[in-house]
Amino acid sequence: MRATSRLPVRLRRGSLLAGCGLGAVLIGLANPAAAQSFQGTPDTVVGTATFTEDVGTTTVDVYNPETVINWTATDLLGSGAINFQPEGTTATFRGAGDFTDFTVLNRILPVDGMGNPFASTVALNGTVISLMGDGSIGGNIWFYSPTGIIVGPKAVMNVGGLLLTTNDIQFVPNDELNATTGHIYEPGNLVQFRGDADSKGFVEVQPGASLTATGYSSYVGLIAPRVVQGGSVSADRSIAYIGAEQLDMTINGGLFDFT
Numbered sequence: 001m002r003a004t005s006r007l008p009v010r011l012r013r014g015s016l017l018a019g020c021g022l023g024a025v026l027i028g029l030a031n032p033a034a035a036q037s038f039q040g041t042p043d044t045v046v047g048t049a050t051f052t053e054d055v056g057t058t059t060v061d062v063y064n065p066e067t068v069i070n071w072t073a074t075d076l077l078g079s080g081a082i083n084f085q086p087e088g089t090t091a092t093f094r095g096a097g098d099f100t101d102f103t104v105l106n107r108i109l110p111v112d113g114m115g116n117p118f119a120s121t122v123a124l125n126g127t128v129i130s131l132m133g134d135g136s137i138g139g140n141i142w143f144y145s146p147t148g149i150i151v152g153p154k155a156v157m158n159v160g161g162l163l164l165t166t167n168d169i170q171f172v173p174n175d176e177l178n179a180t181t182g183h184i185y186e187p188g189n190l191v192q193f194r195g196d197a198d199s200k201g202f203v204e205v206q207p208g209a210s211l212t213a214t215g216y217s218s219y220v221g222l223i224a225p226r227v228v229q230g231g232s233v234s235a236d237r238s239i240a241y242i243g244a245e246q247l248d249m250t251i252n253g254g255l256f257d258f259t
Contacts, residue, residue, distance in 0.1 A: 037089035037126055039082070040071035040108060046171070046182055056089040060104070061096040066184045068105045075110055075120040082110055082122045087154045089126040093141055095133050101140070101160070101217070105169060105184055108145040121148035130159040137214045144168060148201060149224075151231065153208030160215045161254070165223040166201025167193035167247060193223055193247040202226040205233065213237070217254040223247060
């Protein structure tokens with residue numbers, strides 16, 4: 001296991017949890033090589049995005065500094081485990097606008113075969129990359145799923161900033177009638193994470209996984225009631241493993257300040 005950070009996290013109150021090794025048995029989707037990378041149906045609820053899918057790839061071009069995508073992922077087998085991103089596939093996020101940074105919140109919402117909410121864990125086993133308009137690594141990629149997120153042993157993430165959480169993020173209302181439905185950030189770059197009381201949600205990074213955040217404002221954050229870290233995690237700025245059901249976090253220049 002390796003976790004490095006060149007600058008410290010500013011901490012007021014909270015708990016940091018780091019550990020090694022929970023094994024997990026995942027039942028994947030049949031024949032994933034014949035499908036796109038993300039095994040879900042996207043619905044962009046904040047901002048604008050386009051999706052290009054090919055064999056083994058999903059490319060998401062975003063046109064706003066803040067984008068929220070709801071991914072409906074179906075647990076057809078009723079196993080309680082969804083292989084949302086199969087091994088050997090690649091998902092690429094690209095900032096298509098002229099903004100200097102961007103954040104994409106991917107809300108992965110498991111459902112059963114009838115389309116009803118279902119308490120399934122989701123697994124990321126492929127490669128996730130985020131790029132700025134000039135092709136350099138950049139942009140913040142966040143993943144939320146309510147029950148559990150497992151980053152498998154062959155997973156690779158190479159982004160500007162990364163958050164994995166089972167605590168949903170509270171949107172800030174948007175007062176413009178014809179605008180999108182809200183914002184991710186409160187004034188001052190405050191983000192509010194709101195998990196259920198007594199939640200059993202967890203984020204697990206399995207041994208062999210590689211999470212890398214690159215750039216002056218880079219960070220990696222794992223946020224859930226239970227956090228298990230067994231992979232390789234590196235960032236040019238900050239890394240935080242946070243065990244909490246509810247959290248207020250400010251992110252400035254790759255540094256965390258949270259309660």
